[in-house]
Amino acid sequence: MATTIHEPPVHEPSKIDLTRAPRAASGGGGGIAVADGDLRRLDSYSPPPATTAVWVGIAAITMSFIAFTSALIVRKGGAPDWKHLILPPILYWNTLVLLVSSFTLEAARKQIGGYMRGTTSEKSAFWLHATLALGLLFVAGQYIAWLQLRAQGLYIATSPNSSFFYVFTTIHALHVLGGLLGLGYVIRRFHKGILRKSTLDATSHYWHFMDVLWLYLLFVLWSKI
Amino acid sequence: MHDVSHATHHGPPTTFIRKHIFSTDHKVIGKQYYALALVAAFFGMFLSWIMRIHLAWTSAAIPGAQLLSSNGAPGGVITPEFYLQLMTMHGTIMVFFVLTTAPFAAFGNFFLPIQVGAEDMPFPRFNMMSFWVTFVAFLVLVASFVVGDGPTLGGWTQYAPLSAVGSASGPGQGTGAVLWAASIGLFCIGQLLGALNFISTTLDMRTKGMSLMRLPLSAWAWFITSCIGLTAFAVLLPACILLILDHVAGTSFFIPSGLVINDKMLPHSGGSTLLWQHLFWFFGHPEVYIAIVPAMGVVSHILVTSMRKPMLSHRVLIYCMMGIGFLSYVVYGHHMFLSGMNPFSALVFSFPTLVITIPATIIVLIWLGSLYGSRLRINAASLFSLGFISMFISGGVSGFFLAQPSLDILLHATYFVVGHFHMVMGVAAMFGIFAGTYFWFPKMTGRMMNETLGKVHFWMSFVGAYALFMPFHYLGLAANIRRYQAFTDDYLQKLIPVHQFVTVAALFTGFAQLIFLYNLIHSRFWGAKASENPWEATSLEWSTDSPPAWNNFNGKHIVVYHDPYQYGVQGSLGDYVMQTSPEQVATPGDEK
Numbered sequence: 001m002a003t004t005i006h007e008p009p010v011h012e013p014s015k016i017d018l019t020r021a022p023r024a025a026s027g028g029g030g031g032i033a034v035a036d037g038d039l040r041r042l043d044s045y046s047p048p049p050a051t052t053a054v055w056v057g058i059a060a061i062t063m064s065f066i067a068f069t070s071a072l073i074v075r076k077g078g079a080p081d082w083k084h085l086i087l088p089p090i091l092y093w094n095t096l097v098l099l100v101s102s103f104t105l106e107a108a109r110k111q112i113g114g115y116m117r118g119t120t121s122e123k124s125a126f127w128l129h130a131t132l133a134l135g136l137l138f139v140a141g142q143y144i145a146w147l148q149l150r151a152q153g154l155y156i157a158t159s160p161n162s163s164f165f166y167v168f169t170t171i172h173a174l175h176v177l178g179g180l181l182g183l184g185y186v187i188r189r190f191h192k193g194i195l196r197k198s199t200l201d202a203t204s205h206y207w208h209f210m211d212v213l214w215l216y217l218l219f220v221l222w223s224k225i
Numbered sequence: 226m227h228d229v230s231h232a233t234h235h236g237p238p239t240t241f242i243r244k245h246i247f248s249t250d251h252k253v254i255g256k257q258y259y260a261l262a263l264v265a266a267f268f269g270m271f272l273s274w275i276m277r278i279h280l281a282w283t284s285a286a287i288p289g290a291q292l293l294s295s296n297g298a299p300g301g302v303i304t305p306e307f308y309l310q311l312m313t314m315h316g317t318i319m320v321f322f323v324l325t326t327a328p329f330a331a332f333g334n335f336f337l338p339i340q341v342g343a344e345d346m347p348f349p350r351f352n353m354m355s356f357w358v359t360f361v362a363f364l365v366l367v368a369s370f371v372v373g374d375g376p377t378l379g380g381w382t383q384y385a386p387l388s389a390v391g392s393a394s395g396p397g398q399g400t401g402a403v404l405w406a407a408s409i410g411l412f413c414i415g416q417l418l419g420a421l422n423f424i425s426t427t428l429d430m431r432t433k434g435m436s437l438m439r440l441p442l443s444a445w446a447w448f449i450t451s452c453i454g455l456t457a458f459a460v461l462l463p464a465c466i467l468l469i470l471d472h473v474a475g476t477s478f479f480i481p482s483g484l485v486i487n488d489k490m491l492p493h494s495g496g497s498t499l500l501w502q503h504l505f506w507f508f509g510h511p512e513v514y515i516a517i518v519p520a521m522g523v524v525s526h527i528l529v530t531s532m533r534k535p536m537l538s539h540r541v542l543i544y545c546m547m548g549i550g551f552l553s554y555v556v557y558g559h560h561m562f563l564s565g566m567n568p569f570s571a572l573v574f575s576f577p578t579l580v581i582t583i584p585a586t587i588i589v590l591i592w593l594g595s596l597y598g599s600r601l602r603i604n605a606a607s608l609f610s611l612g613f614i615s616m617f618i619s620g621g622v623s624g625f626f627l628a629q630p631s632l633d634i635l636l637h638a639t640y641f642v643v644g645h646f647h648m649v650m651g652v653a654a655m656f657g658i659f660a661g662t663y664f665w666f667p668k669m670t671g672r673m674m675n676e677t678l679g680k681v682h683f684w685m686s687f688v689g690a691y692a693l694f695m696p697f698h699y700l701g702l703a704a705n706i707r708r709y710q711a712f713t714d715d716y717l718q719k720l721i722p723v724h725q726f727v728t729v730a731a732l733f734t735g736f737a738q739l740i741f742l743y744n745l746i747h748s749r750f751w752g753a754k755a756s757e758n759p760w761e762a763t764s765l766e767w768s769t770d771s772p773p774a775w776n777n778f779n780g781k782h783i784v785v786y787h788d789p790y791q792y793g794v795q796g797s798l799g800d801y802v803m804q805t806s807p808e809q810v811a812t813p814g815d816e817k
Contacts, residue, residue, distance in 0.1 A: 049348070049425040049426075049429040049430065050347075052428050052429050053347065053348065053421055053425045056420070056421050056424050059456070059459075060421075060455050060456070060459040061459070063456045063459035063460060064459045064460065064462060064463050065463075066460075067459070067460040067463040067507075070504075071464075071478065071500055074497050074500045074503070075478060075495070075496065075497055075500060078495075078497050079494075079495035079496075079497075081482070082495070156470070156474050156475075157476050160476075160478075160495055163470070163474075163478065167467070167470070
C-alpha cells in the first residue's frame, strides 16, 4: 500500500451499516464494504512494487529468450550450413563463477536480513562485494571466451552457430551488467543505511534468474539437438 | 504494511526542466506521450493525404511534395519508390507512435495511478525513461527522411529478406531499414519500461479499499494491455536485433542462400525468411489489441458515465478483455495463410481467430444491452464512444471473412484487408482516443473543450471515415491489390473513380481533424474553467482538482468504499455516489 504515509482519514462510522455484508463487486449498484471488511485482505496481498516488478522483468526477459531460442530452432531446422560449435572451455569456469556468486548473494541476504531484524549487530557488505566481484569476473570470462573464438577465426557472421553464440552470450552479459548495476545500487543504499529488504530481495531474484538463464543458454548452445 | 511508501514520496519538482521536460510525474509523462501522439498523428495523416492524392491523380504534381524528398518527388510528382516509402512511414508512425502511445501510454500514464488512488507510479524514473526512449525512437524513424536515400519502403511489416539485404533491394533499404529497426527496437524498450510500471501500479499501488474488481474498466483495460505489451514487445525486440545484425554484422538470420537481387548474388546463406514473419506477427497480432483494448476500456468508462447506470456486467466485460488478450497470441498465423503454410496449420490458426470474435461480440452486446433504455447524455465524448462501437462492429464483421483460409486466398493483400484494419483498429482506436480526449481534457488541463466544435468534429469524422473506408471493401472484392502506387491494368483503371471519391473523403475527414486541433489548442488556453467533476462521474480522478496537484490528491489519503460505477442510486450529490464517499448506497433491489 503506497499511500499510507499520511494521516489516516476521519471515518464516519455512523454512515456505514456494519451489519450489511458487502455484495459481490458488480461495477455498480452495490458492493459497498465497510473499512474493516475488505481492507485486511487488500493489505495482506499487496506486495512491495519491487517484488512484483522483478517478476514482471523476468517474464519479459524470458519471453525475449524464448523468441531467440525459437529463432535458433527455425534457423537450425532449415539450414544446410549448420555446423556444431565446440564451446571454449572457459565457459564452464564462468558458469562455476556465476553459480558461486548466487551463493555469496544468498549469504549477503542472510547476513543483512539478520542485521535488519536485529538478530546480528554486524553491519557488513562483504558478501555483496564478493558477489559484485564474481559477477565482474563472469563478464570478464565471457569476454575472454569471445577473444578465444575470434582467435579461431569464428566471428559473428562466420556461421549461424557462431552468430547465435555471440547474440546469446552478449545479450545475457548485458543483462548481467544490469544486475551488477543493481548490486551497486544495493551496496550504495546499504552504506547509506536506507536499503530496503524488498530491494535486496528483488535484486537477488534477478541475479538468480541470470544464473538459471545462463545454464539454459549454455545447454542450448552445447546440445546437438 | 510494507516499506514501499518511498516509491511515491518525492517532493514537488522545482525547476522548469524537472517540471516539464525530464519530469518523473506520471501526469506530465502522460501529456508528453499525448503530445508525441498528436504530432505523429498529424504527420502520419499528412503522409496519407499525399498518398491518396497520388493514387487518385497519379501524374499530378503535388505542390510542396518535393520538400519531403527531392529525389522521391521531383517537381512534386511522387515516384513509385517514394510512394512505398510514404506508405511505410504512414503505417509505422500510426501503429506505433499513435495507436500504441495515445490510448495506452498517454491516457494510461495520466489516469491509471489516479484511478487506483496512488500518488505516482512505483518507478517514476523508469517511467520518464519510457517516454524519452520512445521520443528518441520517433526521431530516429523520422530522421530516415533526411538521412541516406530516404525511409525504408518495405511496409510497416518489413518482410524479410528484402528488409534485410540492404540497399540492393531499393532506395531506403540500407540506412533507412536500419533506422526503422533501431527505432522500433527502442520503441519496444520504452514500452517494456512502461508495462513494468503499469503492472506494478495496478497490483501494488491501490489505495485502501480499492480491490481489483473496484478498478474502473479503463484501469482494467490498461492493466490487461500492459500484460499483452510486455510479452509482445519482448518478442519484437529480439527480432529487430537480429534484423539489424543481418544489416550491419553480415549475419544470415533472415537471408536465404543463393538470393539474387538486381543480377547480384548475395553472400548470405541459410537464413529463413519466414522466421521474420513468425517473430513479427507474434508481436503484430497482439499489437492490434494493444491499440484496441485501451480504447474499449476508455469507451466503457465514458459510456457508463453518460448512461448514468453500470454496465450489464462489469465482471464479464473484464473477463472478455482478458480473453481477447490471451487469444491474441494464438491467432497470429492468420496473417500468414499465404506464406506456404501447411493447410492444416492454417485451420489451426483460423479456429482461434473465429473464437476471438466471441469475447469481442460479448463486449459489444454488453455495450448495446446497457445502452438499451438508458437516457444517454449526448456530448462529444459519448458520441465518439458510440462511433467507436459502430466502427468496431463494421470493421470487425469483415474479419469473419478474412479469418477463413479459403476466402483469404482471394482477399489477401487487397484493399479489403486495408479497409478491415483501418476501420476496426485504426479509426475505432482513434475514436477511442477522441472520446478520451473530450472526456478527460477538463481533468488534464483544467479547462473544458468546446462541445459544439466537438460534435461537428464527430459528425464529420464519422461520415468521412465511413465514406473513406467502406469503399475499400468494395475495391478489395474487385481484386484491387494493396500497395500498388498506380492502377494501370485494365481491370483496375475502372476503379480509379472510386479511388478519387476515397481521396476526397480522406481530405474531408482530415479537414475535420484540423477542427479538433483548433479546439484542442484554443480550449487549452481560452476554454471555460473546468470544475472538479464536470461529468458528475464517480471514479477517483474526479475526486481531485482539475488539473490534479503534483501528488494527485494534495496529500490526502484516499479510501475507496464503493464499486466504480455507482450511478442510478440516491446519493447526497444526486444520482451517483463517488468511490471515495463513505455514504451507503441504497439500490432499488435492496430489501430495506
